[in-house]
Amino acid sequence: MEVNEAIERRRTIRTFSKDASEEQLRRIILAGTKAPSGGNSQPWEFIIVDDPATVERLAELKYRLNRKFRPRKGEGQKEVEERALNQKKSFQNASIVAVCCESEGEPSAWLCIENMSLAAVAEGLGSGIVAYWDKEKREAEKILGLPKDYELVAVMKIGVPEKENAPPSRRPEFSWLHRNRFSESAQ
16 A cells, blocks of 8 residues: 555544454554654554453543543533543454653654554554543553553554544645745645
8 A cells, every 4th residue: 555545544443343463463563663763762662452451441541531521612511421432432342552652752652653553554454542641641551550761652542443434524735834934825
């Protein structure tokens, strides 16, 4: 698959019908490690989480976090609860990979995650990225047994998409491009 095709086909997947194989996960993680990093530090570490109880605990933490969101305009707490439950359900039937790095907040870990997302597409799979923060992040790090000088960057859910997602609505091409200064359009 051409890289531009993988970029065009990449979607956030929220429901999976089947997890990735061990071989697929290893290829996807290996693709992640090919990402650039400052000073070639390669700060990433990966945890494949296949223990059902641990997966459930991570899903429950994300559910708790999402319940804290305020309702969107025109919505109530019912819709917030529904989205939080859907986030929890999105861990089902997926392979779970925690991406961690040393605690200096290394941004290259996100480049690694994007490589992994694109590699998942090339494998005929999909992915969803989950972030944690505040006390739930510290709790997730404890569940995953991270040393104190490491942090959880994100958890990736990888697997066979339950259904084909429609392309997301995007801003018009190049409406976000400027030249020399923010206010000057480059179109």
